[in-house]
Amino acid sequence: MTARVLVVDDILANVKLLEARLSAEYFDVVTASSGPEALSICERAQCDIVLLDVMMPGMDGFETCRRLKANPATHHIPVIMVTALDQPADRVKGLEAGADDFLTKPVNDFALVTRVRSLVRLKMMQDELRMRAVTSREIGMRDPLLEAVAESGLDGRILVVDDRASSHERIAQALRSHHKVEVETRPQEALFRAAEGDYDLVMVSLGLSDFDPLRLCSQLRTLDRTRGLPVLVVAEPEDEARLLRSLDIGANDYLLRPIDRNEMAARVRTQVRKKRYTARLRDNVQQSMEMAITDGLTGLHNRRYMESHLGTLVEQASMRGKPLSVLVLDIDYFKAVNDTYGHDAGDEVLREFAQRLRKSVRGIDLVCRLGGEEFVVIMPDTDAGVASIVAERIRNRVAGDPFPINKGARAIDVTVSIGMAQRQGSDVDAEVILKRADQALYRAKRDGRNRVVLDAA
Incomplete structure (x- = not known):
């Protein structure tokens, strides 16, 4: 895995040492000697992860980390603090500042590379989602990057997998003041429980008896429903080999026994x-994808979606020798509604029409707003006889009750004209079928509106 690592330290010898270690593992390394320089590099998106010294003149590592995590543009960049400070209070301070991990000098080479690879892998999984989020923000959707900065990390739902009562009881007691904690003492059941529950974190003890905890970590990463669920492992200090292996196969973080309650709270919140x-x-x-194929006013599929799916449905019907019918609907005298009562009233009519239309068709039918006051219904496995019945049901439901406008203050009569066409023989040209239905609609309009007309082909 290649990635660009930013090493931040005011002591050149430390920088050169880390640069040599990371370069030997084929990472691309950039360096900075101060907090402000590191912030500038990160804001220009010139790194994938930051190795940050704590003890620097001016802006120390804690403040640098806080600023990185408070900025929506750099919040997503993983930060590993690398320092000679080794007290639990120092780790907690770093984690509370937003650091993703805290390594003490002298740094074990294997531990360093494992943590860098693990955090970079997680960041790269998020990068495409983050880029799409920026795009959706530009079209007016809520900004998840700003929400991430404001997230407290409290009131999470935690699953603790530990078969030692003395251990899981202490963990649960320490976390329950800020989270909902559930304990699973049967490791064989933990995977199913994690998949079925809406958890924010799974904590796995590496000291499970009669069960391989690394297999559980691997299974959590393999199963689709738990692949994105964070895993925090709890290990004994002498179990370094399995701890590093757990990180290599996808665990997100770890705690060493004896557990410092404050450090655990900080890592869980992270x-x-x-x-x-x-x-x-x-x-x-998901919302941006739905917006791309959904009409914002009516909630129906839009023309883009209809055009991309009509051809597929026609082709499937042709291959299977099944009928397919298309309805093209147009609200009668809709321009007069806008001219007489205003465009807000016109929007109310369109929304109400869409609701009545949706209630009149089956779940397998594709209902779209073609544009303006024109709509399309595509009906798979439906011949002209059944489609005529459905079309008349739609027409009666529209004409039968007045449409409320002006927020219900008054109501107006609305009617609809409908043109129908059925796939003929080996016809696989979706545009031809749609055009025939549109021509039938034109005849319905010409012959007096508020009627259903079947294409004569």
Whole structure:
């Protein structure tokens, strides 16, 4: 895995040492000698991860980290603090400043490379989601990057997998003041429980008896439903080999026994924040995808979606020798509604029309707003006889009850004209079918509106 690592230290010898270690593992290394210089490099998106010394003149590492994590543009960049400070209070201070990890000098080469690779791998998984989130922000959607900065990481749902009562009881007691904690003492059941529950974090003891905890970590990363769920392992200090192996196969963070309560609280909050940040990015991407294919006013699929799917549905119907019918609908005299009552009233009519249309068709039918007051219904496995019945049901439901406008203050009569066409023989040209339905609509308009007309072809 290649990545660009920013090494920040005011002592040149330390910089050269880390640069040599990372370059030997084929990382691209850039350097900075102060906090402000590091901030500038990160703001220009010139690194994938930061190795940050704490004891620097002027702006120390804690303040540099706080500023990186408070800036939506740099919040996502992982930070590993590398320092001679080795007290639990120092680690907690670094984690509370937003650091993703805290390594004490002299740094074990294998531990350093493992942590860098693990954090870079997670960042790269998020990068595409983050880029899409920036794009969706530009079209007016909520900004998950700003929300990430404000996220507290509290009130998380934690699953503790530990079969030693003395251990899991202490962990649960320490966390329950700020989180919802559940304990699973049967490691064989932990994977199923993690997949079924809406957890923010799984804590796995590496001291499980009669079960390989590394296998559980690997399974959590393999299963689709738990692949993005953070995993924090708890290990004995002498179990360094398995600890590093757990990070290599996808664990996000670790705690060493005896557990410092404050450090545990800080690491748990960090992982909960990250999980929620990634979830927001994914939700944002899903929303932007839906916006691309959905009409914002009516909530129906838009013309883009219809054009991309009609051809596929027609082709499938042709291959299977099944019927397919298309309805093209146009609200009668809609321009008069806008001219007489205003465009707000016109929007109310369109929304109400869309609701009545959706309630009149089956779940498998594709309902789209073609544009303006024109709509399309594509009906798979439906011949002209059944489609005529559905079209008449739509027409009656529209004409049967007045449409409320002006927020319900008054109501107006609305009617709709509908043109129909059915796929003929081996016809696989979606545009031809749509055009025939449109021509039938034109005849319905010409013959007096508020009627259903079947294409004569």
